[in-house]
Amino acid sequence: MTTLETPPPGRAKRGNRFALPNGAYRGLLAAMGAIFVGLVAWFIISMIVQARPAFSTLGFSWIIQKTWDPTHNKYGLLPFILGTVETTAIAMVLALPIGLGTALALAYLVPHRVRQGLSSAVELLAAVPSVVYGLWGLIVLAPLFREDVEPFLTSILGWTGLFNGPNEGVGLLLAGIILFVMVLPTMVAISRDVLAVVPSEQVEGAMALGATRWQVLRKVVVPGARTGILGAFTLATGRALGETVAVALVIGNSPYIAHSVKSTASTLPALIVNNFGEATGTELSALFGAGLVLLLIGVTVNAVARVLVRSAARSGAASMAVA
Amino acid sequence: MTTLNFDASTDPILERRRAIQNAAATSLGRRKISSRIAIGICWAFLAIAIVPLVAVIAYVVVKGLPAWNTDFFTQSTVPEGIPGGGVWNAIVGTAEIGFFATAVTVPIGLLCGLTLAESDGNIAAAVRFTADVMTGMPSITIGIFGYIAIVKTTGKYSGLAGAFAIGFIMLPVIMRAGETAIRGVPRDLSEAALALGARRATIAHRVLVPAALPGITTGVLLAVARGLGETAPLLLTIFGNQYLQWNPTKPMEALPLVIYNNSSQPYANLLQIAWGAALLLMVVVLVLSVGSRVLAVVLQRERR
């Protein structure tokens, strides 16, 4: 506990003499808040303003057109929107079960002695910069995927039609995997925390009824933490959707709709970062538009997460109040 | 004590007990096996999760360490095809960008944190909503904002534009950490000061912020760790500069940029510098993250 002694009178007086009157202090806080809100508002408005030329010259439908070809004045965003969604989907399809299983293992299965250490290590891994994952993916994983992983997956899953085309190493699949590795620490760290705080009384209550270890985890612990797990999942999804450099390095950056998970493709953030340097005129404006679409997706996913988590938390809180 | 007189063969409770214990016994094998399998899968997933994460760290250490020599820390980056080179210019850039971003963001973030913790009015609600919206913004879009706000306005790429974007990413983290830490200060502390006739500003300055310092420090260091590792916003704001540049109003180099640009180069020396820079960046970020925890614990202990 923090124990701070009341300042001695002399110090308090001195503090008082130089302190702002209450009104001015409140004013300062309000002004700071207003500046912050104003900055963000300016941010969003300026992006809309910069993107407007694209909308006025291309109409609204350019967002869902299939062709990105600046030399012919075509700026369709569909391939990039699809690429963003597809890489994120690959990452999250892997991250949900593996992250949840890992979190369960960390919270309930590994020996007590190493539990704290392992959990802290996972939290630290969440801080590793994404460009480092990108470097590793491009230099280490891409050749491995080209020579071994992709031929292997094609040989066993080729019949699904998802693995057509040449083995290039870089592409949708690698980008999805890199995103998976990147968001895994986030997914695991948050899920582990919420799983670990499920009251031990619940766990023992289930055990005392004759539940097996897995039944306890599956029927009591995971449902008890589902709100937090959902939150972790959505947060990780948001990170995957907005990730730029790690994806830009390993996706191959081709402006076409992928026909297979091995295809090279691109995402909205990768599109922006790859073309920003040389773009001018309508293309630059279209890139701002791409940023706007990305912003919209990111903020929506985040808001949905918040609403979900909040409503789940409220139903829990309301029931607690009744109890 | 007479109701135990019942006919055991038809008593519904005994019958049900038999049925339930039967079901429990006959399903035991199945339940145990599925429990073992499911828990085995959890262990397998743990292994699957650990392998790539350990591999990333191991690769960066193994490939990065050989790059760490005197030149690496004292020379500037070199263009393609030229041997040697270092990342001194990138270290300077990252340090300056981190410094300016932190110096501006910490006071603003703290005051906004105070606003969130101390007032319940429309302003606080608006700040909270805005911070919520911001946490959903991909960092590349914040880079775009840095471009629009600073690069376009001043007409040139600069370290300060990068600091602006990075600071913007750090801001909500610091705000939230500040709010949480200030809310965690026991109420009676500020009420005691209030009863002595202290002004709100005095209380904030002399009671709330000092008492919340461990939490604030942790939040700031974590925010810096996050900010320094960001790459995308820098690509749109500082442009990159292969020469040493101390002037933050000029285009600068930064560690994440070196990694990003060099990683797709076919030259061995550039790639090695990328690994070295990745190791350096990772060490800095991890030291900040670990340091923030250690510092919080130490500060908290001193208070006792």
Next chain:
Amino acid sequence: MIDPTPTPEVAEGLGSGTDEPPADEPVMRLQDVAVAFSGRTAVRSVSFDVYPGEITALIGPSGSGKTTLLRALNRLHDTERSASVTGTILLGDTDVNADSTDPTLLRTRVGMVFQRPNPFPTMSIYENAVAGLRFNGVRKKALLDEAAESALIAAALWDSVRDRLKAHASTLSGGEQQRLCIARALAVEPEVLLMDEPTSALDPIATKRIEELIGELKHRVTIIIVTHNMQQAMRVSDRCAFLLMGEDKAGELIEVGPTARLFSEPSDPRTLDYVNGRFG
């Protein structure tokens, strides 16, 4: 397992306050039971018998190891790696602590109610009531429904929840939640029900209702209850085991006997001190 035909002497023997054990075979026998954590003894050498249809109370001051002992009876210490239980605990013919005894099957036979109501918050009232049956592989809807209704009736909860079985368990009051937990334990039709200070988190009115309920339940299941409340032990139990913390901080059994005798003329002076409120 329960001998269904107790002799009249049993009832008399209880009321008369002598140490004459009931003529029934004990449901549970504890022989020299000790529990240690990381080698440090928490409870030592406890031996007594638990008779069918009776309520046995474990009493004693805090730290005397009542709860620790209780949790050994359904092997809840299994999860704690540092815990070791020695001595013999027999449930009928089953050696509770034997490696060959499956703890999940044992817990189907020995139910438990905890200090604080712990219904599963994500399950409905009905799902809570049948949770134990589902864990144990019961799938027949008829059996689930029958067991749930019977248990909820026995826990005096049926009338107030029959119309909202699908409501969340967390919508119940604290006392109702605890009765749901009792119903949940009863639904599995255990032979012995362990109760660990089941009213310690409840207000006096809810406590009274639970106590009344416990009295009614003993016709259905043998109960072992931990309580630190002397009045409660006197009101609800037929037989009492008094534990006390020894000098090395390990709990010891001081004496065991019919409740009336233990409270009126205990054979150990320490028991007299305790029941008269002189320490603890």
